Every structure is written in structure tokens, then in C-alpha cells.
Amino acid sequence: MPEGDTIYRAARTLGQVLEGKVVTRFETTFAPLSSIDDSTPVKGRTVEKAESRGKWLLIHLSGDLVLVTHMLMSGSWHIYRAGERWQRPRREMRVVIAVAEFEAVAFNVPVAKFYTARTLERNSAIPKLGPDLLGTEFASHEARARLIAHRDEEIANVLLNQRVMAGLGNVYKSEVLFACGVHPFRLVSALRPAEIDCILERARTFLEANVKDVMDGRMVTYTGLRRTTRASDPGARLWVYRREGKECRRCGATILMQRQGQGARSTYWCPDCQPGSG
Ligand SMILES: [Zn+2]
Numbered sequence: 001m002p003e004g005d006t007i008y009r010a011a012r013t014l015g016q017v018l019e020g021k022v023v024t025r026f027e028t029t030f031a032p033l034s035s036i037d038d039s040t041p042v043k044g045r046t047v048e049k050a051e052s053r054g055k056w057l058l059i060h061l062s063g064d065l066v067l068v069t070h071m072l073m074s075g076s077w078h079i080y081r082a083g084e085r086w087q088r089p090r091r092e093m094r095v096v097i098a099v100a101e102f103e104a105v106a107f108n109v110p111v112a113k114f115y116t117a118r119t120l121e122r123n124s125a126i127p128k129l130g131p132d133l134l135g136t137e138f139a140s141h142e143a144r145a146r147l148i149a150h151r152d153e154e155i156a157n158v159l160l161n162q163r164v165m166a167g168l169g170n171v172y173k174s175e176v177l178f179a180c181g182v183h184p185f186r187l188v189s190a191l192r193p194a195e196i197d198c199i200l201e202r203a204r205t206f207l208e209a210n211v212k213d214v215m216d217g218r219m220v221t222y223t224g225l226r227r228t229t230r231a232s233d234p235g236a237r238l239w240v241y242r243r244e245g246k247e248c249r250r251c252g253a254t255i256l257m258q259r260q261g262q263g264a265r266s267t268y269w270c271p272d273c274q275p276g277s278g
Pocket residue numbers: 248249250251252253270271272273274
């Protein structure tokens with residue numbers, strides 16, 4: 001399953017390529033989408049925005065039409081220059097949105113539906129999202145306010161809550177807390193203001209760096225190489241994530257892992273660099 005932050009990066013990349021452009025071609029293998037395209041064509045509409053909400057990816061088109069896809073296990077969006085050869089067979093194509101220079105192709109997405117602003121608002125399965133950390137300054141103030149409001153919860157769980165801030169997945173959760181020396185099981189109410197500042201700042205810089213990385217490649221929803229350490233060796237790109245039992249890159253202590261929160265997500269930390277709550 002692609003992580004929330006993978007879908008987030010996919011949406012950002014799609015947005016950079018598609019936003020403000022007029023759709024020159026639309027194709028799909030989903031009959032309900034085709035029938036809407038027949039009566040109210042997608043071609044000729046302008047792509048207004050691409051956004052992620054948790055595991056959902058939304059492409060807003062002019063004329064009150066929103067294409068919503070869910071990736072589940074197998075789906076991915078790719079971006080190609082016009083005429084470029086696809087890296088997946090055509091039979092795996094589910095949706096194509098082409099603009100003048102690019103085409104965005106959804107392969108194997110199991111769920112794709114059109115909504116209007118109103119029907120989208122009514123659909124409770126598609127979550128409303130917290131502020132985008134790569135957005136405005138206001139967004140980061142808002143993220144801080146929402147984070148602090150979860151005072152009785154463990155910080156690692158709050159970082160995964162997409163209504164607190166959008167885009168941070170399970171990998172960055174552990175990496176951000178390591179970078180700030182914060183034990184993942186500490187309650188939000190026990191954090192010092194400087195620690196909260198650090199968490200918000202690192203979350204933003206990690207997301208930013210990895211959005212840039214993704215622009216070099218065009219396969220926008222693959223796991224990608226998330227990187228937080230700045231090491232050029234791809235084997236050394238993360239501090240703690242999936243490094244249980246290995247030596248801390250900073251102090252040499254043994255990295256720990258424990259399941260945490262809803263969905264028992266894996267959390268990694270260094271017991272020396274991130275002293276416990278006690
Ligand atoms: Zn350490």
C-alpha cells in the first residue's frame with residue numbers, strides 16, 4: 001500500500017505538471033467515467049488542482065468535476081512527455097489525462113470516480129485534510145495549533161494524523177522524531193515549545209527535499225527513495241526507519257522498534273538520542 005506521503009508527493013508532482021493546463025485528451029477503461037465523459041467531456045476543461053487526502057488522490061477540473069482515485073495496493077500515477085513510451089503495458093492503463101506537453105497515466109488504480117464539489121463534500125470516506133506543511137506560513141501556524149490540541153496523545157501517532165498536517169507518512173514520523181531527539185511515545189503535552197518547533201521544521205524540510213527528488217523521476221507513486229540523512233550512499237539514506245537492531249548512525253546505540261497506535265504502525269528510535277518519557 002502506498003503511504004499517505006507517497007500519494008502526497010504524487011499529487012504535488014501531478015499538480016506541477018498539470019495545473020493550469022487544458023486537457024487535450026481523456027481516456028479511461030472505467031465505464032462510469034466514460035459515460036460522464038461522453039455527456040460532459042473532460043477534454044477542454046482546465047486542471048485546477050491536484051491534491052492528496054490520505055490515500056486518495058484528487059484532480060480538480062474546471063466546470064465542477066473532480067476525478068478521485070484510490071491507489072490501494074497496486075495503483076500508480078506516471079507522468080510522461082507527449083509521445084514518450086510508457087513503462088507499463090497498455091492493458092494496465094485505467095485513466096489518461098493529457099495536456100499539451102505531458103500525459104498523466106493511472107495504471108491499475110482499482111477505484112476511480114467523478115465527483116462534484118457537493119457529492120465530494122457528502123462522501124465521508126474521503127477525509128478532509130489538515131494544513132499542507134509546504135503551503136503558506138499560515139499553514140504551519142495552523143499545523144502547530146492542531147498538533148498542540150492533541151495534548152493527551154503520543155507524538156508519533158499525532159504526526160500520522162492527516163487532519164493535523166497533511167503529507168507525513170510512517171517513514172518520516174520516525175525520522176523527524178530522531179532528528180529532534182524526541183522519544184516517539186512522549187505525550188504532546190510533555191513537549192517543550194522548542195521541540196515542537198523542531199518537529200514542524202524538520203517535517204517541512206524532509207517533505208520538501210523529497211518532493212524535489214521525485215521531480216527527477218517520473219514515476220510518481222512508487223515508494224521512491226525517501227532520504228533524510230544527506231548521505232550519498234543509498235543504503236545510508238535514513239537514520240532509524242527499518243534499522244531495528246542496528247547501530248545508531250549518530251551515537252552507536254542499538255535502534256529499537258515497537259508497534260504503536262491505531263493500526264500498530266512500526267515506530268523506530270534510538271534510546272540514547274531520544275531519551276524516554278520517564
Ligand atoms: Zn543514537
